[in-house]
Amino acid sequence: MNYLFKALNDETRRQILELLKEKNMTAGEIADAFNITKPSISHHLDILKRADLVTSEKDGQFITYSINTTILEDVLQWILTLKK
Amino acid sequence: MNYLFKALNDETRRQILELLKEKNMTAGEIADAFNITKPSISHHLDILKRADLVTSEKDGQFITYSINTTILEDVLQWILTLKK
DNA sequence: ATAATATTTAGATATTTGTCTAAATACCTA
């Protein structure tokens, strides 16, 4: 839960998730969408991965990232029980 | 949105919200529930307040805090659009 | 008025975090 909220607590990471919602992208494509260096994006992707919010798959020279929305169910549940 | 995620990105603050979900509490009562000094709790309450996640009301010498769940709707929506 | 209680504000400090540059690793192609 901690990892999840930590991962979501950054505008860049939230935008990465919004991008990945539209389509899978390679690390380079993701980096190109931001005004941040590739190593920094790589770090953000690592945090998203540790939180299980994205998965990655090696495609030869490229690494393609996909969003994993199932883990968001946990956040949803936490918020919903707070609301009830 | 940033303020919201920031406020939620702390275990103590999330626990405060869980406490306030059960009943309204004074700052002192909230502080007593944690192994953290009162000034630190006061600071957490301030952050929750800025994020509009809690409201406060002066009751003479005491300040009573209440949870405001309506603002959580924003987080819910953000997550739901990510899932759909 | 004075003392006690409740809470916040101010200021300091250690830790975490986001970012960068430089270097390493991995893969592909000629």
Add this chain to the structure above:
DNA sequence: TAGGTATTTAGACAAATATCTAAATATTAT
């Protein structure tokens, strides 16, 4: 095998954050 491209790892640094102690503010009660 040599060179180019894609990505990550390592190390450094500034900014943000959570915490603390001490002091300030506000209210109540004697």
